[in-house]
Amino acid sequence: MKNLINLILELLYPPFKRLMNFSVFAYLSLGAVNTVLNIALFALFYQVILIKSEYLIFGRPIESYTISLVYAFLLTIPSGYWLAKHFAFKAENSASTASSFIKYSMVVTQGLISDFLLMKLMIEVMDIHPTIAKVNSTVIVLTANYILQKYFTFKSATN
Numbered sequence: 088m089k090n091l092i093n094l095i096l097e098l099l100y101p102p103f104k105r106l107m108n109f110s111v112f113a114y115l116s117l118g119a120v121n122t123v124l125n126i127a128l129f130a131l132f133y134q135v136i137l138i139k140s141e142y143l144i145f146g147r148p149i150e151s152y153t154i155s156l157v158y159a160f161l162l163t164i165p166s167g168y169w170l171a172k173h174f175a176f177k178a179e180n181s182a183s184t185a186s187s188f189i190k191y192s193m194v195v196t197q198g199l200i201s202d203f204l205l206m207k208l209m210i211e212v213m214d215i216h217p218t219i220a221k222v223n224s225t226v227i228v229l230t231a232n233y234i235l236q237k238y239f240t241f242k243s244a245t246n
Contacts, residue, residue, distance in 0.1 A: 089173060092117070092170075092174060093174070096109075096112070096113055096116060096117075096174065099112075099116065100112050110175055110176060111175075113174045113175040114171065114174075114175035114176070114233060114236075114237075117170040117171070117174055117175060118167070118170070118171075118175070118229060118233070120170075121163055121166055121167045121170060122225055122229060124162075124163055124166070125159045125160070125162075125163040125225070126159075126218075126221060126222060126225065128155075128158065128159035128162055128163065129155045129156060129158075129159040129218070129221050130155075130218050130221075132151075132154065132155035132158050132159065133151055133152055133155040133217060133218065134218070137151040137154055137155060138151075139151060142154060152206065152210065152217040152221075153203065155217075156199070156202065156203055156206065156221070157199075160195070160199050160202075164192070164195055167191075167195065168188060168191045168192075168195075171191065171236060171240075171241065172184075172187060172191075172241070175236075175241075176236065176237065176240075176241035187240055187241060190239055190240040191236070191240045194232055194235045194236055194239065194240055195232065197235070198228045198229075198231070198232045201224075201227075201228050201231070202221075202224045202225065202228045205220075205223070205224035205227060205228070206220045206221060206224045209223060209224065
């Protein structure tokens with residue numbers, strides 16, 4: 088699987104070579120794939136599986152978009168870590184797997200909280216449809232996450 092992903096990245100990279108280094112290209116490309124998976128899972132849960140607008144969890148009403156956000160997050164965190172570690176930051180990764188996974192988890196948890204707060208703002212204050220709000224918040228959060236992953240999670244001695 089790693090060889091196939093590397094081959095695809097190497098085939099797609101040449102037109103972007105003048106714009107960005109391979110690490111940024113890999114992060115954006117594979118991050119986009121994982122993000123599309125995350126948004127698709129969110130939409131599937133929100134629009135198909137969780138048909139009620141809210142559910143009682145431990146006696147508290149929780150909006151279905153919040154539940155959908157958490158499910159999509161939990162299902163895509165392992166794939167996001169694996170892709171970032173093995174393709175986007177492979178040359179820069181000097182930390183142990185356990186250490187980098189803990190840092191990765193911290194960054195993406197911050198991202199989840201930011202994603203939730205931004206979505207809540209867009210849905211409840213700006214009256215934006217939940218799926219559109221998810222796409223908008225994802226763009227903002229991913230930009231911040233790239234910086235944190237590069238300079239915190241997968242930091243090398245040269246960063």
